[in-house]
Amino acid sequence: SAVISQKPSRDICQRGTSLTIQCQVDSQVTMMFWYRQQPGQSLTLIATANQGSEATYESGFVIDKFPISRPNLTFSTLTVSNMSPEDSSIYLCSVGKAGWTGELFFGEGSRLTVL
Template identity: 90%
Template sequence: SAVISQKPSRDICQRGTSLTIQCQVDSQVTMMFWYRQQPGQSLTLIATANQGSEATYESGFVIDKFPISRPNLTFSTLTVSNLSPEDSSIYLCSVSTGTGDYEQYFGPGTRLTVT
């Protein structure tokens, strides 16, 4: 299993600014994922972040808007840039341990409100 923490847990940001979300895992993992959950909606994958390579973005998400860092096997950041009210969502970090259980573990999420 994996225990994931995220910082901040919530934030209120002004339009046009940026927010960087940190994700810390208690064990080394190969695959880390970032999801967005818009109000009342399901989860949408933003990108996959593997250590040592550039993140792979899903359709509709671009690096300029959602830059991701993955400096080591236990940590990643997601930045949401040039914020607009439409970016108000919960952002969740997730990991796959790759040990054959095929499970993804999720962090508690970061609730972002853009005013």
């Protein structure tokens, strides 16, 4: 298993500002992902955070809007830049262990409200 800590757990932000979400894992992991979950909707993968290289973004998500850092095998950050009310959502960090069989471990999420 893996224990994942996310900060902040929730925040209320003003339009146009940026917020950085931190994800700390209790063990070294290769695969780390950032998801967005909007109320009543599916989880959507934003990007895969690669250690030592640029993150890989999914269609509809760009680095300028969602810059990601992955300085080591236990930590990552996701920044939501120049926020608008449409960015209000829950952002989830998740990891997969070696020999991945579909089991992802998730943090408790960061609930972001943009006014």
